[in-house]
Structures are given as C-alpha cells and as structure tokens.
Amino acid sequence: MSILTLQDISKTFSGIEVIKNLNMQVNDGEFVSILGPSGSGKSTLFSLIGGILTPEKGTILLEDDIINGRTGSISYMPQSSSLLPWRTVLQNVLLGQELTAKKNKEKAMQMLEKAGLTSYVHAYPHELSGGMKQRVSFIRALLSPQPLILLDEPFSALDELTRLDMQKWLLSMWENNRQTVLFITHNIEEALFLSDRIVILSNKPASIVSEFVIPFKRPRDEELFLTEEFLEWRRKIYRTLKV
Template sequence: MIQLSVNSLTKSFDSNRVLSNLSFQVNEGEFVSILGPSGSGKSTIFNLIGGMLLPDEGSITLGNVEISGKRGSISYMPQTPSLMPWRTTLQNVLLGQEIMGKADPETARKMLQKAGLGDYENAFPHELSGGMKQRAAFIRALLSPQPIILLDEPFSALDELTRLDMQKWLLDIWNEHKPTILFVTHNIEEAIYLSDRILILGSKPAKVVQEFKVPFGRPRMEGIFLDKNFLECKRSIHHALKNH
C-alpha cells in the first residue's frame, strides 16, 4: 500500500530551480533511500514533505490526505541529534509525542532499555556520546505518532566505526518495528545496506534519475559489504550518479 506519494513537485527559489517534476512513492513498511550529491536539493525535499515550504507545483499525499504545507504530518530525525539540552534522555525521546498530544513514558522506557540507553534515562544530552545522542534522536522519531519517519543524513557526522554500529542498530530496530522510512544520504554503501529501494537524485534541478531495487533479503548481515553482488550494486549506482 502506498503510504507517501510525492507527485510532480516543482520548487524554485527566486530564479533558481531546485526541484523539477519530482515524483516518487514510499510504500507502507518500506525503507526507501534518497541518494544524491550534496547540494542536490535533498533538504528542500524534506522541508516540502515536512510542511516547512510550499511547493510551486505538485502535491504530497500521506495515506490519502494532502499534506503540503501541513507541519507535523511526518516524524523527523535531523542531521544533528537536536536534543534539548535541558531535557533528560527520557524527556527528550518523549518530545515528539508531547508535541502531538500524549506522552507514553512506559513504552519509551522499554525502548531506551532495548537501545542500551536504559542507564542513561536521566542523563542530559551532554553526558551522552555522539552515537547515543543519535540513538535517542531516532527513538524520539520512532515514538512520534506519525506513520512515516524522515531521516536526514543522520549518521553523516559520526566516525566510521560508530556509523557502522548505528547502521546495524537501525536495521535491528527496523526489523522489529517495520516503520515506513524515507532516508536521505550521500553514502552509497549506507543506502545499499539499509534500504529496500534507492532513488537516485540528479542535481540542479533535482529529479529522480533512476530507481534501484536492492537485491538483498532481510534480515541483512554485515557480511554483505564484502559480497560480490554488493560491489556490483555499488558500481551501477556510482555509474548512474556520474552520468547525471
């Protein structure tokens, strides 16, 4: 079932056309990545879906409801953890629910426990490591009541080892809850490892130049990074990115 549908979006800033006729769909329970070079208009896409900007043309629907210009329709995890420094981990992960209505500390506690943050429930963000902060930010997004989660290059600021850790953790949690995810990244390996489907974005103006179905089943093991098929995928995506 189609969850999020983006239909021929066009957006310009002054005379600078950032998006042109951009269309794609995300199905329920699917993990879709948007892959594109920096500056290809990825954040503009998120700001449009998040209701921060209005499209010049086109529409965005969630379920069957038009959501362009409606803030709070999606759950969001930004590039930086963006945790409130005066809130404890528990209070921080509840923020998304609080904004939309009712907070449910019991579920949040259980989820923190599973994420290895159980002992840090009452810690403030500055007491957490970079990876822990990102985990908290993701749990916050997961706990938010909206049906789809947007992740904006969440691991790009982490070091390589932590990033691998986080990707694995994200897959585990995704396997368990199967949320619908739209993931933006500029890391090809990350996109292949995590997603069901990859949308390759061409820049200036951004549009989907190729759609790529990842040929690996689930659950995925770390070993696939060294798989021959994996390299093959990487090569064709690289090719697609280069040709546009």
C-alpha cells in the same frame, strides 16, 4: 499501500529551479534512500514534505491527505541529534508523543533498554556521546505518532566504526517496528545496507534519474559488505550517479 506520494513537485528559489516535476511514492513499511549530488535538492525535498516549504507546483499526499505547507504531519530526524538540553533522555524521547497526549513510557523504556541506554534514562544530552545522542534522537522519531519518518544524513558526523554500529542498530530497531522511512545519504554503501529501494536524483533541477529495488534479504549484517553481489550493486549505483 502508499504512505507518501509526490505528484509533479516543483520548487524555485530566486528564479532558480531546484526541483522540477518530481514524482515519487513510498509504500507502507518501506525503507527508501535518496542519493544524489551535493546541492541537488534532497534537503529541500524534505522541507517540502515536512511543510516548512510549499511547492510552487504539485501535490504532496500523506495517506491520501494533501499536506502541502502543513507542518506536524511527519517525524523528522536531522543530521544533528537536536535534543533539548534541559530535558533528560526519557523526556526527550517522549517529546513527539506529547503532541497526542498518548505517552507510552513503558515502550520508551523498552526501546532505551534495547539501545543500551537504561542507565542514562535520567541523564542530560551533554552527558552522552555522539552515537548515544543519535540513538535517543532515532527512538524519539520511532515513538512519534506520525506514519512517516524522515532521516536526513543522521550518521554523517560519526566516525566510520561508530557509523557502522549505528547502521546495524538502526536496522535492528527498524525491523522490530517496520515504520515507513525516507532516508537521505551521500554514502552508497549505507544506502545499499539499509534500504529496500534507492532513488537517484539528478543535479539541479532535481528529478528522479533511476530507482533500484535492493534484493538483499533481511535481516542483514556487515558480512554483506564483503559479498561480490554487494560490490556489483555498489558499482551499478556509482555508475548511475556519475552519469
């Protein structure tokens, strides 16, 4: 079942076409990563899906409902954690649920415990490390009632070891919930490790160059990075991006 469908999406800024006739589909429970050159329109695409921008042409469907220019339809996790500094960890993760007045404090506590944040439930964002803030932000996204989560390079500011830890943690949380995720990254290894499918965008105006279904079985661990199959897939994606 398709959760998100983009039909012939085009977007222009100051006469410059950023996205042109883009078509894409994301299925229920799928983890899809978007790779493309810097400035290719990836974040613009997220702004269109989130309703912050409206396409000049095309239709955005969420569960068969047209959401062009409509905010509040999806859950979004940006590059920075964007936690509210005056709210505790628990209050921050419950923020998305306040939209529906269906707070699930018990589930929030269970997820915070799995994230190793039980002792920080009543702490404030300034008391957390960068990785801890990103965990809180992702739990907030998972707990939000919307059917689709957009993750915009959420680990780009983290050091390499923390980033790998966060990737493994994200996978463990996602595999328990299997919500539909659309993920932006510049990192080929990250996309291969996390994704069911990878979509490659061209330079501006952005359109889809290639799509790859990733064959690695789940659950996955860091040993995957050392396999010849992983390295071959990395070369394949790299060559596609360089064209």
